[in-house]
Amino acid sequence: MNLYAIALNNLLRRKAKMLLILCGLMVGITAAVALFMIVESMRLSLGDQIDEFGANVVIVPRAEGMEISYGGTQISRVSIDFEQLTGADLEKIKEIPDYNSINVISPKMVAAVKAGDKEALLVGIEPRQEFIMKPWFSLSDQAGLSAGDRPVDLALIELPEDSLIIGSEAARALELGVGDPVLINETAFKISGVLQPLGSVEDGLLFGNLSAVQKLLGRPGEISMIEISAYCNACPVEEIAAQLSAVLPNGRVTALRQAALLREETIDRFSAFSILLAAIFLSIAALLVLTTMMAAVHERTREIGIFRALGFRSSHVMQIIFMEAGLIGLLGGFFGYITGSLTARAAGSYLTGSNSPVFWQTDLLIPAVILAFLIAVAAAAYPALRAAKLDPAEALRFI
Amino acid sequence: MPDLLINLDNITKTYNSAGASVAALRGVSLEVLRGQAVAVMGQSGSGKSTLLSVIGGLTPPTEGKILIDDIDLYSLSRERRADFRREYLGFVFQQFQLIPYLTALENVLLPLTTTRYPGRQKREMAMQALQRVKMDQKQERLPNQLSGGEQERVAIARAVVNEPPLILADEPTGSLDTKTAQEIMELFSSLNEAGLTILMVTHNPENTAYMNRTITMQDGLLSEVSKAAAGTKPAAAFCGGSGQLL
Numbered sequence: 001m002n003l004y005a006i007a008l009n010n011l012l013r014r015k016a017k018m019l020l021i022l023c024g025l026m027v028g029i030t031a032a033v034a035l036f037m038i039v040e041s042m043r044l045s046l047g048d049q050i051d052e053f054g055a056n057v058v059i060v061p062r063a064e065g066m067e068i069s070y071g072g073t074q075i076s077r078v079s080i081d082f083e084q085l086t087g088a089d090l091e092k093i094k095e096i097p098d099y100n101s102i103n104v105i106s107p108k109m110v111a112a113v114k115a116g117d118k119e120a121l122l123v124g125i126e127p128r129q130e131f132i133m134k135p136w137f138s139l140s141d142q143a144g145l146s147a148g149d150r151p152v153d154l155a156l157i158e159l160p161e162d163s164l165i166i167g168s169e170a171a172r173a174l175e176l177g178v179g180d181p182v183l184i185n186e187t188a189f190k191i192s193g194v195l196q197p198l199g200s201v202e203d204g205l206l207f208g209n210l211s212a213v214q215k216l217l218g219r220p221g222e223i224s225m226i227e228i229s230a231y232c233n234a235c236p237v238e239e240i241a242a243q244l245s246a247v248l249p250n251g252r253v254t255a256l257r258q259a260a261l262l263r264e265e266t267i268d269r270f271s272a273f274s275i276l277l278a279a280i281f282l283s284i285a286a287l288l289v290l291t292t293m294m295a296a297v298h299e300r301t302r303e304i305g306i307f308r309a310l311g312f313r314s315s316h317v318m319q320i321i322f323m324e325a326g327l328i329g330l331l332g333g334f335f336g337y338i339t340g341s342l343t344a345r346a347a348g349s350y351l352t353g354s355n356s357p358v359f360w361q362t363d364l365l366i367p368a369v370i371l372a373f374l375i376a377v378a379a380a381a382y383p384a385l386r387a388a389k390l391d392p393a394e395a396l397r398f399i
Numbered sequence: 400m401p402d403l404l405i406n407l408d409n410i411t412k413t414y415n416s417a418g419a420s421v422a423a424l425r426g427v428s429l430e431v432l433r434g435q436a437v438a439v440m441g442q443s444g445s446g447k448s449t450l451l452s453v454i455g456g457l458t459p460p461t462e463g464k465i466l467i468d469d470i471d472l473y474s475l476s477r478e479r480r481a482d483f484r485r486e487y488l489g490f491v492f493q494q495f496q497l498i499p500y501l502t503a504l505e506n507v508l509l510p511l512t513t514t515r516y517p518g519r520q521k522r523e524m525a526m527q528a529l530q531r532v533k534m535d536q537k538q539e540r541l542p543n544q545l546s547g548g549e550q551e552r553v554a555i556a557r558a559v560v561n562e563p564p565l566i567l568a569d570e571p572t573g574s575l576d577t578k579t580a581q582e583i584m585e586l587f588s589s590l591n592e593a594g595l596t597i598l599m600v601t602h603n604p605e606n607t608a609y610m611n612r613t614i615t616m617q618d619g620l621l622s623e624v625s626k627a628a629a630g631t632k633p634a635a636a637f638c639g640g641s642g643q644l645l
Binding site: 014 | 452455457458477478481482483484485486488490492496498499500501505508509510511512513518521522525557
């Protein structure tokens with residue numbers, strides 16, 4: 001017989017009260033664990049979505065001299081002494097340790113050409129890679145569409161070698177529409193689609209198949225730049241850029257800091273939001289423990305008086321209350337973790353709007369149990385103090 | 400030289416309630432020798448329970464000094480007084496006051512819970528106390544599985560388990576039928592014969608027959624002294640009210 005046995009016996013006897021406190025704590029921990037797991041899943045999903053949205057690494061040939069830029073990004077420099085990027089460099093990218101973190105690799109050939117009798121900038125692309133990376137591109141018009149049909153998703157489009165997609169501004173300047181023929185450096189092409197206005201430099205560009213553009217320019221295998229979309233959850237984009245620099249000594253690798261900053265800022269806001277919500281739920285749980293323990297202490301006034309009369313010190317009475325709260329805390333933490341994880345797994349995909357499942361996070365078990373224990377003990381502090389301060393004579397109602 | 404266990408010197412206790420002062424004890428002096436069995440008689444509100452509470456270290460007096468075994472009880476801190484109760488006093492409360500979720504054995508073990516005895520020794524002591532009150536066969540029963548008399552016996556076992564020199568009992572037969580009350584009083588009598596000092600508050604005159612000294616309280620004053628019964632230890636002590644030593 002010791003204080004622990006008294007605490008345990010009391011809990012077992014007052015099952016309804018114990019279950020009430022346990023449920024309160026469980027709800028708090030369930031909400032916190034579920035929220036944490038869902039938000040963590042959303043963080044990863046959101047990070048991936050941001051990473052998929054455009055390039056976060058750009059590779060251009062390493063060269064000295066005058067810069068040529070595209071879309072604010074340096075493409076190359078006019079120089080007699082520089083090495084071009086080639087298709088072989090694309091293979092080298094696969095050698096980096098974090099290749100699995102790379103989502104899309106989009107090589108490009110960029111050159112100034114004659115379109116009819118006017119100057120234009122032609123970009124050779126691998127259409128599927130390019131348009132997956134830039135999902136904000138869409139067609140306003142497409143060759144061969146029947147009345148009422150909508151243009152296809154660009155990420156699904158097949159672009160024949162003799163076909164071009166042109167930006168809205170280029171279409172206006174060159175007076176071209178879908179289905180129109182156009183001579184590019186004296187080679188016949190056909191306009192198969194016109195892009196929606198983007199308000200960016202892409203509005204003035206012509207897009208063709210990479211291999212067709214390389215052949216047209218007489219530079220087979222050459223690449224002007226490589227844009228890469230990488231997932232940065234597993235490793236920072238700077239780390240991927242460093243690995244790429246190591247395997248591509250002839251290339252200048254630039255990590256787009258703007259994308260990384262946007263990613264960090266968005267994810268940080270999500271984290272802060274989840275912490276705030278979890279704190280609210282846990283505060284409510286603590287309040288429930290506090291009020292229920294207060295009621296329990298009030299209900300046990302006479303019993304505490306007996307303990308004190310039999311020689312229990314105030315600290316012994318406090319220990320009993322803390323042990324009871326601590327035991328419930330441990331149970332609440334454990335079961336709260338289980339129900340929180342199940343809730344997150346059941347509702348996570350629906351709430352995040354993502355198809356990726358919410359994974360069990362076993363490393364959350366111990367923090368959840370410790371957190372519940374601390375909340376229960378902290379919330380029991382005031383009731384325990386009240387119990388310890390009870391006047392034993394008053395408690396026994398001797399008078 | 401008489402072996403003095405309780406020495407109350409001019410004790411007053413005044414309660415303030417709703418702006419009014421109520422004097423529960425008005426200058427009580429009392430001496431009780433080791434081995435005496437003292438009945439404190441009196442009607443409700445006479446101050447007898449306050450007297451018990453003050454002697455039990457539960458209610459500090461407004462004025463006066465209390466020595467138990469030459470220890471000035473209220474010079475001790477609140478926590479040291481708890482230790483004192485554990486070592487020197489055994490309480491038998493009104494309505495038994497057993498802890499309902501503990502078995503008879505566990506209830507008897509309670510005063511030993513915070514002592515340093517080894518677990519096995521605690522259990523042996525508790526079993527001996529239960530045997531003493533003939534309740535060892537029902538050690539695993541919860542209080543609600545016991546009759547009123549049985550609960551009272553367990554409460555007495557709890558009071559004597561750590562072998563304190565003084566037992567304080569507050570209306571121990573108040574809720575028992577006549578036959579059971581007699582059995583309990585016989586038990587108290589046998590404990591006293593075994594050497595325990597007993598101070599019992601009661602309003603049942605029949606109980607005084609089992610005690611070797613009777614004090615009557617009225618309006619916070621000790622107003623009567625009865626001599627010890629034949630064959631028991633002499634009631635060579637004095638008691639009094641209004642500051643007088645009787």
